[in-house]
Amino acid sequence: MTNAEIKQADKDLIWHPFAPLISPFEYIPIKSAKKARLFTHGGKTIIDTVSSWWVNIHGHSNEHIANAIHKQALELEHVIFAGFTHEPAVKLAKNLMTILPDNFSKVFFSDNGSTSIEVGLKMAFQYWCNLGQENRTKVIALDGAYHGDTFGAMSVSARGGFTKPFFPFLFDIESLDFPTEENFEQVLAHFDELTSDEKCAAFIFEPLVQGAGGMRMYSPEMLQKLVALAQSKGIICIADEVMTGWGRTGTNFATDQIEANPDIMCISKGITGGSLPLGITACNKKIVDAFQSEDLEKALLHGHSYTGNPMICAAANASFELFQAQECKDNIQRIHNKHQAFIEQLKTFDNIENIRLTGTIVAFDLKGFGETGYDSEARKKIYPYFLERGVLIRPLGNVIYLLPPYVITDEELELVYETLLGFLREG
Template sequence: MNLSQRDHNVIWHPYTQMKTAPLPIPIVRGEGALLFSEDGKTYVDAVSSWWVNLHGHAHPYIAQKVAEQLQTLEHVIFAGFTHPAAVTLAERLIGILPQGQRRIFYSDNGSTAVEVALKMAIQYWENKGTPKRRILAFRDSYHGDTFGAMAVSSRSTFTAPFWSYLFEVDFIDVPVPGQEEETIAQLEAYAASGTDTAAFIFEPLVLGTAGMVMYQPAALDKLLEICKRHHILTIADEVMTGFGRTGRNFACHYLQHQPDMVTLSKGLTGGTMALGVTSCTEEIYTAFLHDDKSKTFFHGHSYTANPVACAAGLASMDLLLSEETQQHLIRIAQKHQEFTARIRGFSNIKEIRQQGTILAIEFESESGTSYFSNLRDTFYNYALAQGVILRPLGNIIYMIPPYCITNEQLEQVYQTIVGMHRLISDNQA
């Protein structure tokens, strides 16, 4: 019995209709931007294995640092104890995070990092003696799959069974080009109405699961200015955009106004293992310092600040800040721009969006922009046949590759996308 069949007998996969899905592809090895299957086929990982892999699979430097840590300390309870890797990673994160971030709270993944931020924001106002209960977010946003994270995400088919369990959230439109003034006016009116809003949570510059929807820093700066004027805390969800994806270390580095909190995961460890971070300003941290122990932030996870994960995070940061990686960010962005110029005139392409190393191509679809567009499976299977892993968001193809991807591998992915265009054109002829 091969690995795929063994898997099918015992495993339930995420975001997968197990009744109709084909057997999973058994991956047995990775190197750089490539993954190798049990039957010897090679795939270019053009989506960084769900956006987590920054520097390539099985990176020897990260592996070395993880191995060293495993021989020293694998884990220690983080309530009342600490360890070098956690302290050093926190110090180094504060050194590169958007200005004003002063404290690091560790958790397990992106969803839990968001949960921590939401709880911090709500309890901050409670501790200050001015309780605020409401949260503001963008329509079409996504912040995770735990209950708090689902609540501040767009209501959709994915969350429909749980709507009655989710707390009420206020939404404003995303300030995409041409709609900036309308969104700014929505927030001005909302803030002026005197609602007891604790925080505004947002994906800076790129809404990932919405289809890599992109908007400009100037619009977000204006929204943050309004929030600060009306004493609404701001939470930047940089789980996807952090660590170079947008061309700078963090998407918030494009802004004049900076958030009160930042959530991180995915690329934090270079895709090596799970780790989450919620950072905050000193002002937020100070609101929890009190002789009354009920003011304590009562939140934690068994694997909080796991030493091995922190070691992976430190190794990944070494690589991220290297001149080689910084040049890769520039190179990939330039290659995306060149490819965009090549395909801009294709008749069945509705829109092309690019920010740093992220490229999204939206194809025309009779069902509109939808995760359930019938183009999704066609694109996905075609790409696999070409030896490329792309995970379409309905009729939207996106690339978010590891930074080590070669120009030749990029061209293989680009040619696969061109092939998708031809496939649609032939079907329409």
Template sequence: MNSTEIKQADKDLIWHPFTPLINPFGHLSIKSGKDAKLFTHDGDTIIDAVSSWWVNIHGHANKHIAEAIYKQALELEHVIFAGFTHEPAVRLAKNLMTILPKNYSKVFFSDNGSTSIEVALKMAFQYWYNQDKKHKTKIIALDGAYHGDTFGSMSVSERSGFTRPFFPFLFDIETLDFPTEQNFDQVLSRFDKLTADENCAAFIFEPLVQGAGGMRMYTPEMLQQLVSLAQSRGVICIADEVMTGWGRTGTNFACDQIEANPDITCISKGITGGALPLGITACSSKIEAVFQSEEISKALLHGHSYTGNPMICAAANASFELFEADECKANIQRINQRHQQFVEKLNSYENIENIRLRGTIVAFDLKGFGETGYDSDARKKIYPYFLERGILIRPLGNVIYLLPPYVITDEELDQVYDSILTFLDNLIN
């Protein structure tokens, strides 16, 4: 099919995520990718400055990952994961245990970030249920949170235009104001009351950086205080590391920057380097212990057809090898240093505010461009502006952020930075 045929058939048949069915922009047809670059069917090159929804940590079409999938496909492509196991899954579990907190003892496989959250919520609720504490059903989440699009994950996320049609079906939670330097004392005192409540079951949070909420950042000190207070009350702490995992914030996981260990950690996105979908819900031995029983009623009765798929595990293991290599760690540091230099330049611009940087994520807010949100006017203007210049940036409303693959070169980063600075130079508020 040529580019025109693909676009027409796409328009006729495909329902894309987060996109109105009548969409004047259409969808670009991508033929191939390599490292930080995407190549369209029309012959254009695009630098992927956001790792394609934050997943492609090692860039596109990575040979090492592709070969691992191919090799595994020839050996065993899939097998039911109840009553059976296989080496790629066991290897992955062992690999994960080397970077998870020392008190972690089990990993549960699912399909994506949202399902890793569903599993975490079920684990937390059933942790109390199995101990006959059925009244413990209240979840605390942060204002502005995004944990996914399934019903449980929507329930613990910010109520927004994205979930409005489903409000009647979402369960109630307690929402805590997003912590800032200005409000932290009040936040902590409210958290103190919420966690003291008999019904409080769990606290779920995106550690250090709220992704879809606008790359909002808060400090390790604040997170440490919240987690340690919750744990002192026995409240289960669920870290949603779906976006922040795999070096994004400078450490393997964002929670590595605090002393306390969350009880449950949700992992996805970068885990396979963007090659295949996978969600992991990992837990501490304290959580596991409550499920240690031969009774089926005490078991976590959850699973998906593709749970523990061997090819996906092989992709994750290959991605893990790349992630553990010195080159990857050096790239993470290099990007952070380059971002720091970029921030120095950004500091002289008066039409932006709230410049923030953590690890490989840099973000700032455009002044006078309205609110954060996918449907904002800012996004409608900024997104095509950069695409026309060969750069994939998906602003979150008035928030422009970069979250590049770790293999992005200095030259590509310069191209992205220069293009943002030119945009800001020409911005008429």
């Protein structure tokens, strides 16, 4: 098909995510991609600074992952995961156990970040049911959170433009102010109160960095205090590592930077290196013990058709091998160092504020854009500005951030930084 034919058919037939049907933007047909670069049908190159929605940690069209999928597809492409098991799934579980907290003992497979959250919530609720405490139904979540688009995940996410039509269908939660250096004492006192409620079941959080909420960052010390306090009262702590996992914050998982371990971890995005969709909900022995029963009523009655798909597990195992290699660790550190140096340049601009860095994520806020939501004027102006210059940057309201694939080269990073600085100079 020609570039024009693809665009027309897309416009006629396809409903894209997170966008009005009459879109201010044209969808750009991408023909191929390699490492940090996307190649359009029209012959342009675009540097992907957002790892294609934060999934693509090893870069695009990675050969090691592609070969693993190909090989697996010819041997066992799929099998029902009820009543059967297979080596790729078992191997993945074993691989995960080598990087999950020591007291973790089981993994549950689903299809994406949102479903990993659904499973995490169901595990937490049913944990209390299985212990005979059905009244424990309250969840505490951080203000500004984004945990996904299914109903449970929406319920524990911030109420806002994304979820407005569904407010009547979402379950109530307790919202905790986002912790900052200024408000932390009050936040901790409020958290103490909320976790003392005998109806309190779980605390869910994006550790260290709130992604879609605007790359908002908070310290490991604060997170440690929150998790330790919740666990001292037996509250189940659910770490949503969907975005922060796989080295994004500098450690394998963001919660590796605190002493306490969560009870449940939700993992997705980077797990297959951005090749195929997979959600994992992992949990510790405490959770597992509450389900150790032959009684079907005490079983977690949840599953999806593609649960544990062998090709997806093979992709995740291949991605895991790349992730464990020294080269990947070096790249994470290299990007962090480059961002750090870039921050010094950013500090010279007075049209931005809140410059922040965690691991491979650098972010700052643009001043002077009144509206800061997803659909803000800032986004409508900035997104096309960078695309025209061959750089994919998707601002979150007035927040500009970089979250690149780990294989991005120094030269590509320099080009992205220069383009950003040029934009800031233009004011």
